[in-house]
Amino acid sequence: MTGGDFAPGASVRVRDDWPEARGPAHIRTPHYVRGKPGRVVRRLGEFPNPEDLAFARPAARVPLYHVAFDPAAIWPDAKGGDELLIEIYAHWLEASP
Amino acid sequence: MTTILETDGERLLVAVRALLADKGIASMAEIAERIAVTDRASPAQGARMVARAWTDPEYRALMLRDGARAAEAMGVPMRGAPPLGVLENTETVHNLVVCTLCSCYPRAVLGYPPFWFKSAAYRARAVRDPRGLLAEWGTVLPDAMKVHIVDSTADYRWMVLPRRPEGTAGWSAEQLAAIVREGDMIGVTVPTA
Numbered sequence: 443m444t445g446g447d448f449a450p451g452a453s454v455r456v457r458d459d460w461p462e463a464r465g466p467a468h469i470r471t472p473h474y475v476r477g478k479p480g481r482v483v484r485r486l487g488e489f490p491n492p493e494d495l496a497f498a499r500p501a502a503r504v505p506l507y508h509v510a511f512d513p514a515a516i517w518p519d520a521k522g523g524d525e526l527l528i529e530i531y532a533h534w535l536e537a538s539p
Numbered sequence: 540m541t542t543i544l545e546t547d548g549e550r551l552l553v554a555v556r557a558l559l560a561d562k563g564i565a566s567m568a569e570i571a572e573r574i575a576v577t578d579r580a581s582p583a584q585g586a587r588m589v590a591r592a593w594t595d596p597e598y599r600a601l602m603l604r605d606g607a608r609a610a611e612a613m614g615v616p617m618r619g620a621p622p623l624g625v626l627e628n629t630e631t632v633h634n635l636v637v638c639t640l641c642s643c644y645p646r647a648v649l650g651y652p653p654f655w656f657k658s659a660a661y662r663a664r665a666v667r668d669p670r671g672l673l674a675e676w677g678t679v680l681p682d683a684m685k686v687h688i689v690d691s692t693a694d695y696r697w698m699v700l701p702r703r704p705e706g707t708a709g710w711s712a713e714q715l716a717a718i719v720r721e722g723d724m725i726g727v728t729v730p731t732a
Binding site for chain 1: 640
């Protein structure tokens with residue numbers, strides 16, 4: 443559950459996973475970036491996994507990254523050049539070739 | 540029997556406070572202190588940080604490196620608060636903060652969030668149509684200016700360090716702080732002299 447280790451600039455993809463469809467879940471990964479490509483900007487630190495904290499389960503510390511997304515890859519009417527910056531936990535990220 | 544959702548709020552608070560004290564989790568005094576700290580927090584604190592950053596390059600560097608330490612340096616209690624990140628507006632980048640999941644907000648330095656910050660409309664439009672939303676606030680950015688939309692989803696809290704407006708040369712930190720509004724530190728507006 444600790445996920446990968448990503449350097450600034452690394453190309454990543456957010457896992458196209460929908461735990462809320464399988465039962466009660468607490469998720470900090472916005473639905474609109476699931477399955478979308480992004481770029482790691484910086485590592486923000488390690489924090490207890492909120493997906494476990496929310497259910498009072500023991501929560502492992504997981505790395506948290508600031509990830510940049512191109513809005514044009516998400517919204518059909520987005521303006522080029524802008525950027526979405528979102529905090530994503532390591533276990534939601536996979537390396538993207 | 541009354542359920543927790545139907546219970547009178549004041550009675551619930553008294554009961555929970557007594558339970559926390561009985562179990563040794565938090566004393567009455569600690570809870571009272573935290574309520575007082577929360578009530579004291581207001582955009583005026585963030586504005587004082589912004590004004591100092593405009594007049595003190597070393598403080599600006601600290602604020603961009605570690606917002607929580609910069610807040611503490613101005614006397615804002617940050618114990619127990621999430622880490623604070625500060626996003627600097629520049630000649631080429633304008634930052635806009637939103638929390639699409641809920642209402643994450645840098646309360647320690649800006650106080651309670653404005654009502655619209657939690658609205659479904661703001662949360663949806665900030666990420667989907669940021670320039671249209673900004674225009675409705677009267678904030679029209681040059682086409683060449685990039686908008687960074689910062690969706691605050693996890694363990695950090697974010698505030699914007701706006702650009703110092705023209706026409707403020709020689710102003711004191713107090714004068715500068717007086718023109719910095721809540722919206723300027725969320726990124727929906729920009730300060731003017």
